[in-house]
Amino acid sequence: MARECPCGSGETYEACCGRYIEGGAHAPTAVALMRSRYSAYALKNADYIVATSLKDEKHASIEQAMKESDFYRLEILSHKKGGVLDRKGEVTFKAFYKTFCRTPQGEGVLHERSAFVRKKGRWFYDEENSTIL
Template identity: 50%
Template sequence: MPNDLCPCGSGEPYEACCGRYIDGKALPPTAEALMRSRYTAYVRKNLTYLIDTDMQEVDVEATRAWMEEATFHKLEVLKTYRGKALDKKGRVEFKAWFTQDGKERVHHELSDFEKYKGRWYYSGGLAAE
C-alpha cells in the first residue's frame, strides 16, 4: 500500500523511504539508509534485496528461514559511524525487535558497510551486548 509508513521507523511513507531502494528506483545514499532498507527487506520478506546488497556470500536458506520464522516489530538506530554519501566505509549500531518461536527478542548489532562502485553494501556485522 503506497501510503503505509515505512517499517524502518523513519515516519515516512514506504514508497518515499526504503521502498524506492528496495524497488530499484534509487540507491541508498548512506550506510544508514542501506541498513534501514535491509531491515525493511526483512520485514517485507524480500530475500533478493538482501542478497543484492550483501558484499559477502549469503546463506540463502538460513536467511530465508529467519525471515519466515521471525516477525519484526521495531528498529532503533543507536549510532552511525561515518557512512555518509562521500565516505567509503561506515558502521551502524542498531537494535531490531522481533518475535520468534513465541518469544520477544532483540537483535543488537554493529553492522559494517562499504561503498563499491558508487553503491553501499553490507560487509559484515558483530553481535553487540
C-alpha cells in the same frame, strides 16, 4: 492509503526504503542501507538482502530466517561515517523481533554494530566486520 515504512522513519514506504528495495535506486548512505535492509527483513524480501550483502549470502537460509521471525521495530543508536563520499561506515542498532519456530519462542532483540562498505557508488553490508553486541 499509503503504508508507513517499516523502518519507523515516519515516511511512507514508497518515499523511504521502498525507493531502494523496489524502486531500483541505491541507498546513498550506510544508514539508508541499514534502514532498507531492516525493512526488507520486515517485509521478508530475501532478494534485497542478498543484493546488498558483500558476502555471497544463501538465499534459502535468509528465507528460512525470515519465516521464523517477524521484525517489528528498529532503533538506530549511532553511526560513524557512511556518508555519500565515505568508503566505510558503521551503524549501531537494535532490531526487535518475535520468533515462532525457534526455541525459545517469543520476543528478541538483535543489537549489532554493522559494518558497511561502498563499492562503485553502492553500499553493501559487511558481515565479517560486524559485531553482535
